[in-house]
Amino acid sequence: MRLSYPANVKIILVPCTGKVDVMHLLQAIQRGADGVYCVGCLEGTCHYNQGNLRCRERVERVREILQEIGLEPDRVRMYNLSSGEAPTFVAYAREMTELIRRLGPNPLKHSKPSIRLEEAA
Amino acid sequence: MIVAKRKPFEEILQMIAGHRKVLIAGCGTCVAVCLAGGEKEVAVLAAEIDMARRLKNQPIELGQTTLERQCDREYLAQLDDRAASYEAIVSLACGVGIQFLAERFPTIPVYPGVDTCGLAVNQDVGWYEERCRSCGRCVLDRTGGICPVTLCAKGLYNGPCGGTNRGFCEIDPEQPCAWYAIYERLKGQGRLERIRAITPVQEWRDTVPRTLLQPGYRKPEKAKS
Structure with missing residues (x-):
């Protein structure tokens, strides 16, 4: 179909959206990404039964956390489609891009986290 | 196991x-299993604090660590050379x-922090139900293995x-009566006279x-440090 989608969307492949963890989404925002969204299979069609449902719950948790710390929850979202729906994929990429443009840049991108991992000796 | 709940952010x-410099210390035992204070919860809390403070223009330096257990000296000792470099510690261990x-x-x-x-x-992932108040005088032998101290209102x-x-129970139509359960359990075991x-x-x-102090053990003259 050779459809094009906004170039600002960077795709990270995971075997299933069930692999996506709260920390993956939080770290993306923490390190300055303007928004992150997960695109999972349609609900009820997960090859691993619950992967996309678990992802949705994690996305919801991250949205709560963003609200708590004072960022817009809509910077993190969940979408579902089947692998045959390229036009829907493009529509979601555009929708997310427009949404993030309206919210503006992530204010965290101007500073860096200072977190040190203290290994137990 | 001991269960805990993360405090509101x-x-x-x-x-x-x-x-301005805080260590987040998790515990790798009970609170890790009940998803309140293990390595992952430490990472999430550190990320939350870092972002919230940067958004308020009050950046903070954070350290994160998860000790095997915080109720044993040998694991706490792992922080001896580092603790002093922090202004405060947030612990995600149990009380x-x-x-x-x-x-x-x-x-x-x-x-x-919890x-x-x-x-x-452990009823399911993320779902825990209290069974013991550690009262120090167990009566489970005569109550069919059901604790009335914990489960009776x-x-x-x-x-x-x-x-x-x-x-x-009268407190809640969905709260089972512990003593009814005890009666049924003992009856099923043919031990109703116990009640x-x-x-x-x-x-x-x-x-x-x-x-x-367990039998065969005694306190050392001076507590080990």
Whole structure:
């Protein structure tokens, strides 16, 4: 179909959206990404039964956390489609891009986290 | 295991409001299993604090670590050379671990990142139910393995009370009556006569800080450090 989608969307492949963890989404925002969204299979069609449902719950948790710390929850979202729906994929990429443009840049991108991992000796 | 619940984020943020360098210390045992204070929860809390403080233009330096157990000196000792470089520590261990950590580093404020909620069973991932109040005088032999101190709303040793209602408790129609369950369990085991034995009242006035020494062990002359 050779459809094009906004170039600002960077795709990270995971075997299933069930692999996506709260920390993956939080770290993306923490390190300055303007928004992150997960695109999972349609609900009820997960090859691993619950992967996309678990992802949705994690996305919801991250949205709560963003609200708590004072960022817009809509910077993190969940979408579902089947692998045959390229036009829907493009529509979601555009929708997310427009949404993030309206919210503006992530204010965290101007500073860096200072977190040190203290290994137990 | 001991179960705990993460404190509301705003409360934790308030505790560390005046500090600019804070260590988040998790515990790898009970609170890790009940998803409140293990390695992952430490990472999430650190990320939350970092972002919230940067958004307020009050950046904070954070350290994150998860000790195997905070209720054992040998693991707390792992922080001996580093604790002093932090202004404060937020511990995600149970109340026992938090206190032992605070005792180890008495000059550093140690704040609780969780509320310890009791001794519970694992019903499913993220779902825990209390079963024991660690009263120090177990009566499970005569109650069919069902604890009336924990599961009866009144904590009755000799029940049921008049509030039992077709298997449920008067406090909540969905709360099973512990003494009904005890009756049914003992009946099923053919041990119903056990329910007639009167259990003397617990001497709650003796509920002072308890020290446990197992048979064959004694306190060393001077506590090891």
